[in-house]
Amino acid sequence: MLYPDRRRPVTTMTTGLLLVLALLSATGPFATDLYLPSFPAMTGELGASATGVQLTLTAFFLGMGAGQLVFGPLSDRHGRFRPLLLGSAGFVLASALCALAPTLEVLVAGRLIQGLSASAGVVIARAMVSDLTTGATSARTFSLLMTIGGVAPVLAPTVGGFLAEGLGWRGVLWVLAGLALLMFACVAAVAGETHPRVHRSSGPLLAGLAEVLRNRKFTGYVVLFASSFGVLMAYISASPFVYQNLMGLSASMYGLAFGINAMGLVGAGFISARLAHRVPPRKTVTVAVSVLLAMSLAILALVALSSPPLLLAVPIFCAASSIGFIMGNTTSLALAEAGQAAGSGSAALGSAQFFMGAVVSPLTGLAGGGSALPLALVMTVCALLSVAALAATRRRRPAR
Numbered sequence: 001m002l003y004p005d006r007r008r009p010v011t012t013m014t015t016g017l018l019l020v021l022a023l024l025s026a027t028g029p030f031a032t033d034l035y036l037p038s039f040p041a042m043t044g045e046l047g048a049s050a051t052g053v054q055l056t057l058t059a060f061f062l063g064m065g066a067g068q069l070v071f072g073p074l075s076d077r078h079g080r081f082r083p084l085l086l087g088s089a090g091f092v093l094a095s096a097l098c099a100l101a102p103t104l105e106v107l108v109a110g111r112l113i114q115g116l117s118a119s120a121g122v123v124i125a126r127a128m129v130s131d132l133t134t135g136a137t138s139a140r141t142f143s144l145l146m147t148i149g150g151v152a153p154v155l156a157p158t159v160g161g162f163l164a165e166g167l168g169w170r171g172v173l174w175v176l177a178g179l180a181l182l183m184f185a186c187v188a189a190v191a192g193e194t195h196p197r198v199h200r201s202s203g204p205l206l207a208g209l210a211e212v213l214r215n216r217k218f219t220g221y222v223v224l225f226a227s228s229f230g231v232l233m234a235y236i237s238a239s240p241f242v243y244q245n246l247m248g249l250s251a252s253m254y255g256l257a258f259g260i261n262a263m264g265l266v267g268a269g270f271i272s273a274r275l276a277h278r279v280p281p282r283k284t285v286t287v288a289v290s291v292l293l294a295m296s297l298a299i300l301a302l303v304a305l306s307s308p309p310l311l312l313a314v315p316i317f318c319a320a321s322s323i324g325f326i327m328g329n330t331t332s333l334a335l336a337e338a339g340q341a342a343g344s345g346s347a348a349l350g351s352a353q354f355f356m357g358a359v360v361s362p363l364t365g366l367a368g369g370g371s372a373l374p375l376a377l378v379m380t381v382c383a384l385l386s387v388a389a390l391a392a393t394r395r396r397r398p399a400r
Helices: 015-025 027-033 036-046 050-078 081-100 104-132 135-149 151-190 207-213 216-246 251-275 281-304 309-338 342-363 373-392
Strands: none
Touching: 015 027, 015 104, 015 135, 015 151, 027 050, 027 104, 027 151, 036 050, 036 151, 036 216, 036 251, 050 081, 050 104, 050 207, 050 216, 050 342, 081 104, 081 151, 104 135, 104 151, 104 309, 104 342, 135 251, 135 309, 151 251, 207 216, 207 342, 216 251, 216 281, 216 309, 216 342, 216 373, 251 281, 251 309, 281 309, 281 373, 309 342, 309 373, 342 373
16 A cells, blocks of 8 residues: 655756646546537437536536645645545445436536546645745746646537447546546646645645635635636537537547547647746736637627538637746746645645536526537637626735
């Protein structure tokens, strides 16, 4: 058995560790995007509505949000490695449960447990980056982390589309269980302890969380992070129906289209990482949030004017790409405000992100699978919230 105190402490970010953390950060995309092309088939086999199937996404996001509020503070108190290993093991077992689920209700419950356990990898990966990097290096590392991890949304829906046609939706979930096992093996083999005992918290478990949330700028960045993710999740949860039902694409063609949009997000993250040492992260975020709002309004206008559904593909691609400039830089800006309570700060970021996803996912299906209006409205509201949150993080001018 592996104990953190018997492992060599990690003090620098190595390539191997970065790759493992990127894999952990990709848990969300793997667990959501891989089975998205199966949604229409699942509605038929399980006898569920579009909103009912989307509840499997909601349950996963609720689990991810709640779990991070536990694993983040735990990692501040007990170190990063042991909670990470425990959560990774739970993710494997929960993934197998989902693949075996006989009914929609059991699948929803399994996805909730899956989210709770998988949250450890997501929240602790961010905290470990914050332990080992600062400043522009931190912004660059977070952008690289999300760029490498962004391979998941490029590959997952494309592969998931082909798997759905060949193996069915249960086969897709078994593939996800295999990926969970790979994550567990990588954590056990490569990860180490990055949070030394001298920096660990000793007070109430949630004291660090309360402390970081009292920081106005940190809270503003949390809202910005979550609302930007809300735009992305509105698109992700509605995309199977928008691309397949409205645009008329097959499951495999939908996966390809989704992959192209994800490549835009990944490419933006790579460019953002290259810019980190030359352009202040806040300036990059400001430009990207403006683009995000403009593209969301463009989608709303196209839907309101009953334009051909294929025209939506262009602003959707631009909106997804702009988020690649936002997420990594906002994470760096937020955790710089969190200080030694990086686990709690990461928990606040991740919980807000996935709670937003849990709210957004069912909203985009309110009109069934035959309208893009809910998608356009949700994206626009979330983009407006992103703009307001960014404005709230400005430095206050000293009173004269």
